Every structure is written in structure tokens, then in C-alpha cells.
Amino acid sequence: MKLHLIYAASILMFAATSLSAADSADLPTADTVVSAMLQRDAQRRAMLDGYYGMRRYELQNEHLQKHAEMVARVESDGEGTKHFEIVEEQGWGAAHKHVLHKMLDSEAEASLPQLRAKTQVSPNNYEFKLVGTETLAGRPTYVVDITPKRHEERLFSGRIWIDAEDYALVRVDGKPAKNPSFWIRNIRFTHTYRKSGAFWFPASTHSVTDARLFGTTTVTITYFDYSPKSQLSSVRATAQPTGSFIH
Numbered sequence: 697m698k699l700h701l702i703y704a705a706s707i708l709m710f711a712a713t714s715l716s717a718a719d720s721a722d723l724p725t726a727d728t729v730v731s732a733m734l735q736r737d738a739q740r741r742a743m744l745d746g747y748y749g750m751r752r753y754e755l756q757n758e759h760l761q762k763h764a765e766m767v768a769r770v771e772s773d774g775e776g777t778k779h780f781e782i783v784e785e786q787g788w789g790a791a792h793k794h795v796l797h798k799m800l801d802s803e804a805e806a807s808l809p810q811l812r813a814k815t816q817v818s819p820n821n822y823e824f825k826l827v828g829t830e831t832l833a834g835r836p837t838y839v840v841d842i843t844p845k846r847h848e849e850r851l852f853s854g855r856i857w858i859d860a861e862d863y864a865l866v867r868v869d870g871k872p873a874k875n876p877s878f879w880i881r882n883i884r885f886t887h888t889y890r891k892s893g894a895f896w897f898p899a900s901t902h903s904v905t906d907a908r909l910f911g912t913t914t915v916t917i918t919y920f921d922y923s924p925k926s927q928l929s930s931v932r933a934t935a936q937p938t939g940s941f942i943h
Contacts, residue, residue, distance in 0.1 A: 726824035729838045729858055734818055736863040740895055745774045749897065749922035750783075753799070755791050759911030764791035768800060778807040795915070806850060815850045817842070817865070822851070829860065832867060833890075836860040844873040852885075864896040865889055881906040897922035 753766040764787035837857040844851035854870020868887040885903035901917040
């Protein structure tokens with residue numbers, strides 16, 4: 697989902713906040729942490745059987761003084777495949793057509809089972825290095841540097857934070873492993889998750905793209921109203937009188 701440390705003092709300050717007081721020899725290996733994350737993630741997916749959610753996209757380009765917003769509904773099935781429906785759009789039309797719509801299309805495509813395995817945060821696609829521990833939102837996490845094994849746009853390099861109790865992704869900081877275009881100088885992003893009941897859902901995404909002609913464009917995604925399909929079905933069933941039909 698970024699810190700460029702130059703001076704020795706900055707390095708010491710970062711180490712003080714990111715590393716636990718425990719000796720590093722007491723920490724598990726990165727492979728152990730990632731393996732536990734994948735195992736627990738598979739268990740949660742089996743329990744979840746899909747979900748519904750809403751997103752708000754906000755795009756801003758200061759150089760062109762342009763702004764665009766979009767609200768979209770997302771549905772994920774039990775296999776993790778995502779389907780999007782645009783609910784509302786306003787602002788810069790070109791941004792909707794050439795940026796925001798393409799973001800939805802790209803994410804929907806990447807969620808297909810045959811592609812998801814190629815982009816999953818797993819040893820098949822990345823190398824991992826445990827650098828310490830850190831507390832985020834009051835919860836202990838393992839801090840892991842992540843390096844892609846292939847030079848591909850859908851992979852990234854950077855750092856991830858894994859919850860030390862639930863072994864779920866909490867935060868991702870990074871940049872694409874391959875620059876998607878000559879016209880783009882740099883892309884950086886931060887993606888965060890939050891816990892809701894037994895599950896972890898996305899909370900926010902903030903990306904900054906530096907383009908050669910159009911300057912800096914920021915995109916912020918806010919995720920809200922995420923809930924498991926089973927939970928929604930239970931609510932509907934409870935609200936219906938016995939013997940009635942649900943349309």
C-alpha cells in the first residue's frame with residue numbers, strides 16, 4: 697500500500713515505532729506468517745459465501761483543476777468474483793470514461809478465479825521479508841516487505857501489515873511492479889482494511905499518479921455498507937412472515 701529514510705535519526709525513529717521490544721529471534725519467519733494468513737483467509741472465504749458493499753470514488757487533478765466522483769455497488773460471489781453496478785456519477789466526464797470505469801473493469805477481471813491465483817499475495821507470486829511488528833488501530837501486526845517475482849502490472853512491490861491475531865491483511869503500501877504506461881512517471885497507493893464481525897473488509901484506498909502531461913492525479917476510494925450475503929439473507933428471512941415469498 698513509502699517512507700524514504702535519508703538520515704540516521706529518521707531510521708532510528710522508524711525502527712522505534714515499527715519494531716517490537718521483543719528480540720527479533722522470537723518473531724516467526726515471514727513464510728510462517730504468510731502461510732497462516734493464506735490459511736485463515738481461505739477459512740474466512742469458506743464462511744463468507746460472498747458479500748455486498750458500496751464504494752465512493754473521488755478523483756482530483758489539481759493541474760487541470762478537474763474533479764470527478766462515482767458511487768458503485770459491488771457484489772462478490774462465493775468464489776470471489778466481483779460484479780459492479782454504477783449508482784451515481786458526477787464531475788469530469790473524461791475521468792469517468794478513461795479512469796474510473798476502467799478501474800472497475802480491471803478489478804472485475806482480476807477477481808476471476810483463473811486470474812486471481814496469479815495476483816494473490818502468496819509465495820507463488822512474491823518473496824517476503826519480515827521486518828518487525830507494529831500496532832495499527834490498537835491491534836498488533838507483523839510488518840512484511842514484499843517483492844514480486846515477475847515484472848507484471850497486476851503485481852506490486854512494497855510493504856504489507858498482517859494482523860497478528862487474525863492473520864488478515866490490515867494495510868498495503870506499494871507501487872506497481874511494472875509501469876503501465878510511458879506517460880506515467882510513478883504510481884503509489886495505500887490500501888487499508890477493517891474488521892467487521894468475523895470478517896475483514898476493505899476500508900479505504902488512496903493512490904497518487906504522477907503523469908508526464910497531466911501532472912498529479914489522486915484517487916480516493918471509501919468503502920462502506922459491506923456485509924456478508926448470509927447476514928443479509930438472515931435479516932430478510934427474519935423480516936418475512938412464515939410462508940411468505942421473498943422477491
